[in-house]
Amino acid sequence: MPIESADAVQPRLAKGVRLQTDSATGKSVLLFPEGIVELNETAQEILSRCNGRTFNEIVRALAEEYDSDVAALAADVRETLSDLRRRKLIELI
Amino acid sequence: MTAPRPYALLAEVTYRCPLHLSVLLEPCSCPQGGGYSDMHALNGELTTDEWKRVIRDAATLGVLQIGFSGGEPLARRDLAELVHAAREVSLYTNLITSGIGFDDDRISALRDAGLDSVQLSFQSDDADLADEIAGARAHRRKLDVAAKIRAAGIPLSLNFVIHRRNIDRLPEMIELSESLGAERVELANVQFYGWAFLNRAALLPTQEQVTRAREIAMEAKARLAGKIDIFYVLPDYYETWPKPCLSGWGQRYFTVNPTGDVLPCPTASSAIPDSRFENVRAHAIDWIWRESESFNRFRGTEWMPEPCRSCPQKEIDFGGCRCQAALLTGNAANTDPVCTLSPNRARVDAVLRDINSSNNHAPDWTYRVNPKTLDC
Ligand SMILES: C[S@@+](CC[C@H](N)C(=O)[O-])C[C@H]1O[C@@H](n2cnc3c(N)ncnc32)[C@H](O)[C@@H]1O
Ligand code: SF4
Numbered sequence: 457m458p459i460e461s462a463d464a465v466q467p468r469l470a471k472g473v474r475l476q477t478d479s480a481t482g483k484s485v486l487l488f489p490e491g492i493v494e495l496n497e498t499a500q501e502i503l504s505r506c507n508g509r510t511f512n513e514i515v516r517a518l519a520e521e522y523d524s525d526v527a528a529l530a531a532d533v534r535e536t537l538s539d540l541r542r543r544k545l546i547e548l549i
Numbered sequence: 550m551t552a553p554r555p556y557a558l559l560a561e562v563t564y565r566c567p568l569h570l571s572v573l574l575e576p577c578s579c580p581q582g583g584g585y586s587d588m589h590a591l592n593g594e595l596t597t598d599e600w601k602r603v604i605r606d607a608a609t610l611g612v613l614q615i616g617f618s619g620g621e622p623l624a625r626r627d628l629a630e631l632v633h634a635a636r637e638v639s640l641y642t643n644l645i646t647s648g649i650g651f652d653d654d655r656i657s658a659l660r661d662a663g664l665d666s667v668q669l670s671f672q673s674d675d676a677d678l679a680d681e682i683a684g685a686r687a688h689r690r691k692l693d694v695a696a697k698i699r700a701a702g703i704p705l706s707l708n709f710v711i712h713r714r715n716i717d718r719l720p721e722m723i724e725l726s727e728s729l730g731a732e733r734v735e736l737a738n739v740q741f742y743g744w745a746f747l748n749r750a751a752l753l754p755t756q757e758q759v760t761r762a763r764e765i766a767m768e769a770k771a772r773l774a775g776k777i778d779i780f781y782v783l784p785d786y787y788e789t790w791p792k793p794c795l796s797g798w799g800q801r802y803f804t805v806n807p808t809g810d811v812l813p814c815p816t817a818s819s820a821i822p823d824s825r826f827e828n829v830r831a832h833a834i835d836w837i838w839r840e841s842e843s844f845n846r847f848r849g850t851e852w853m854p855e856p857c858r859s860c861p862q863k864e865i866d867f868g869g870c871r872c873q874a875a876l877l878t879g880n881a882a883n884t885d886p887v888c889t890l891s892p893n894r895a896r897v898d899a900v901l902r903d904i905n906s907s908n909n910h911a912p913d914w915t916y917r918v919n920p921k922t923l924d925c
Contacts, residue, residue: 472666472704472732474641480554480611487641489666489706489733492556492613544732544778 463512465548467537473545475503486545493545499536506546511537552799552839552848554611558640559804559815560603562617562631563594565624567649593808597627599829601634603805606834608638615640616668620807623650629662636663643668645708648694649687656701666704666732669695671722695729706733711762711782712745712752719765726777734777736766738784742816742872753904759787786897790862791869791885798847798871803838805829811837813844820872821881847871852882856890 469475474487484500486493495503505514515533519526540546595603604615615635622628623646635642644659645668671691698705707729709715709722719736726734739745739752754762766781773779785792795802795814804812809829817824827837838844846852850863857868868874869885877886878893886893 470732474665476613476639476641478613479639485613487614487665489643489668489704490616490735492641542774544775547775 464510466508466510467506467514467541467546467548468508469503469506470544470547488545498532499540502533502536503540503546552844553801555607555803555838556612556801557614557616558604558607558612559616559618559802560600560631561619561804561806561815562600562622562628563620563624564807566619566621566647567624595805595807595809595829597630599809600627600631603809603829603834604631604634604640605638606829608635608640610835610838613639613641614643616643616645618645621647621649623655629655629658632659632664633662641665646670648691651694651697653697656697656703660701660703664703666706667698668706668708668733668735669698670708670710671725692729695731699730704732705730706735707731708735708737710739711736711754711784712739713754713758714751716754716758716762719762720769723765723769723773723779727773731777733780735780735782736762737780737782740816741786742820742876746876749900750903753786753900754784756787756901756905759784785870785873785887786901788887789889791866791873791887793866794870794873794885795867797849797867799838799844800848800867803844811841811843813847814872816872821875824881847882854882854884856888856892857884860890 469486470488472488476485476487477483478485478494481494484495484503486495486503501518502514505517509517511533515526515530518524518533519529522529537546541548607615617628617631622644625631628644632642632644642663642665644664644666648669669691671688695705695707707726711719715722716738722736723734738754741749741752745752763781763783766779770779770781799813802813804815806812806815806818810818810826811829811834812818812826818826824843826843827841829837832841850858850867853863853868857863866885866888869888871881873885873887874883875881877896883893884891886897888894
C-alpha cells in the first residue's frame with residue numbers, strides 16, 4: 457500500500473524493530489537484526505507518534521506542535537516514512 | 550587514537566555444534582575453525598556468570614546489540630538466561646542458529662526471555678548428489694523450525710551462504726524465503742576464510758554466475774521492498790574496491806569467543822597468524838577495547854601503508870579487510886588485495902582467471918579435509 461494513496465494508514469514499527477534511546481548519546485535509535493539506525497530529529501519526532509495514529513493525524517500533530525505548513529510537512533513525513541518502509545523498518549496497517 | 554564506542558557484540562557462546570558430527574551433511578565454515586570435542590570446549594567455556602558479566606560490561610561500554618552465535622548457540626542450555634541478561638541491559642538480542650536443536654520448549658523459553666529475532670542459516674546444497682538424502686533431511690528440519698519460529702511470533706531472518714554450487718538457485722532461495730514469511734534475507738556469498746579458503750577453487754562462482762545473481766537479487770529487492778528486506782553480499786574478489794570490513798578495526802564491533810578471548814574480528818585469530826588477544830578472565834573489557842594492542846593495532850589510519858596512506862578512500866573503506874590481506878599477501882597490514890590500487894591485486898586476478906578459464910573444471914568439493922579445518 458503506497459503511502460501516497462492512503463493517508464488513513466497507520467504506520468508502525470515493523471516486526472522485530474525497536475525504538476530506543478541510546479544512553480551513550482541520548483539520541484533515538486532503531487534497532488533491528490544486524491542493524492542500528494541513528495534517527496535524525498525529524499524521523500524521531502515522526503516515529504514517536506506512530507502509536508496508532510494515521511498518517512494524517514501524525515502530520516496534523518506535528519504541524520500544530522511546530523506551527524508549520526501542513527502541505528510541506530506532509531511531504532517531509534511521507535518521504536521519511538517511505539524511506540523507512542523501503543528498509544522494512546516500519547509497516548503500514 | 551582514542552577509541553570510539555562499540556555498537557555490537559558477537560557472543561560466540563560455544564564451539565560445540567551437532568553438525569560437527571555430520572560434516573557430509575552440512576558443510577559450513579565457521580570462521581573460528583572448529584574441531585573441538587565437547588570435552589575440550591566445555592572445559593574452557595565461559596560460565597553463565599562470566600557471560601552475564603561480559604554482557605553487562607559490553608552494555609556499559611555502549612553496545613546496543615548482541616548476536617548469540619558459535620558453534621551452535623543452542624548447544625548451551627543457559628542460552629535463555631543469557632538472552633534475559635542482555636534484555637535487562639536493553640540490548641537488542643539476535644540468535645544466529647542452524648536451527649538444529651530448536652524445539653517448541655526452547656523456542657518459547659527464548660521468546661519469554663525476550664529474544665528479539667532469529668537468524669536461521671541455510672547452507673546445505675542439496676544439488677550435490679552424494680548428500681542428497683542427508684541434505685534434504687537437514688533442510689526439512691530447518692523448514693520445520695522456521696515455521697515454529699514464525700508461530701511463536703519471533704521475527705525471522707534467513708541467511709543463505711552462496712557459492713558456485715548453489716548460486717544459480719537464488720530464485721528458489723528467494724521463493725522459499727517468501728513462503729516461510731521471513732522478514733529479512735541475507736544472500737551472502739561465502740567469505741574466503743578457514744574451510745572456505747581451502748575450498749576456494751570449488752566455491753568461487755564464475756563471472757557469469759555473479760553477474761546473473763546480482764541482477765536476480767536486485768530485481769527481487771525492488772519487487773519485495775517493504776515485504777522482505779533482501780541483503781545481497783557480493784563475492785568481493787569480483788569487486789574493484791575492497792569492502793569496508795567491520796566499518797574499521799576496533800570501531801563498531803567486537804567478538805567474544807567461547808573461552809573469553811576478545812577479538813576485533815571473528816576470523817582474525819585464524820587468519821592472522823601473529824595475532825594475540827586478551828581474555829575477559831584477565832582484563833576488563835573496557836581496557837581491552839580501548840587500550841589493548843590487539844584493538845589498537847589497525848585502529849584508525851595511522852597503521853596504513855601506501856597506497857592507502859595517501860588515498861582519499863581510506864576513511865571510507867579503511868583499507869579493506871585485514872584477514873584477507875593476511876591470507877593473500879602474508880601480511881595483515883597490507884592493503885586488501887581486492888583493491889585495484891593494491892600492488893597485490895594480481896593475486897586476486899590470477900584466481901579469477903583460473904576460475905573463469907573455459908577449460909576449468911571445478912575441483913571436487915572437499916568434504917573430507919582434515920576435520921580440524923571443518924567446522925560449524
Ligand atoms: C558461523 S555460523 C554459527 C551459528 C550457527 N551454527 C549457524 O549455523 O547459524 C553463523 C553464520 O555464518 C555463516 N557462515 C559460515 N561460514 C561462512 C563463510 N565462510 N562465509 C559466509 N558465511 C559463513 C553460516 O551459514 C551462518 O549463517
Ligand atoms: S588504496 Fe587503500 S584506502 Fe585506497 S581504495 Fe584501496 S584499500 Fe581503500
